[in-house]
Amino acid sequence: MKIKARAEIIWEYGDESIAKAIAEAVEVDNLNLPENFKFRTYWEDGRVITKVKYLGEIESLIVALDDLVFSIKIAEDVIKK
Numbered sequence: 001m002k003i004k005a006r007a008e009i010i011w012e013y014g015d016e017s018i019a020k021a022i023a024e025a026v027e028v029d030n031l032n033l034p035e036n037f038k039f040r041t042y043w044e045d046g047r048v049i050t051k052v053k054y055l056g057e058i059e060s061l062i063v064a065l066d067d068l069v070f071s072i073k074i075a076e077d078v079i080k081k
Contacts, residue, residue, distance in 0.1 A: 012046070018079055
């Protein structure tokens with residue numbers, strides 16, 4: 001079953017430099033996605049914001065969002081060190 005979805009995911013850091021570093025680290029993953037995926041990640045006011053547009057099978061969307069969350073977690077861990 002195909003779905004059409006839009007989502008906005010916001011991570012609050014309260015620190016512009018941390019938000020910028022994390023957003024830049026994960027935005028690379030948003031390049032060369034299939035045509036039915038539109039991901040955009042950016043930073044603003046100490047927050048990392050990802051906007052998603054998708055048309056397709058829900059399972060693929062869930063996997064992509066899981067990858068995004070995992071990438072954010074890795075970026076956070078690297079910045080903390």
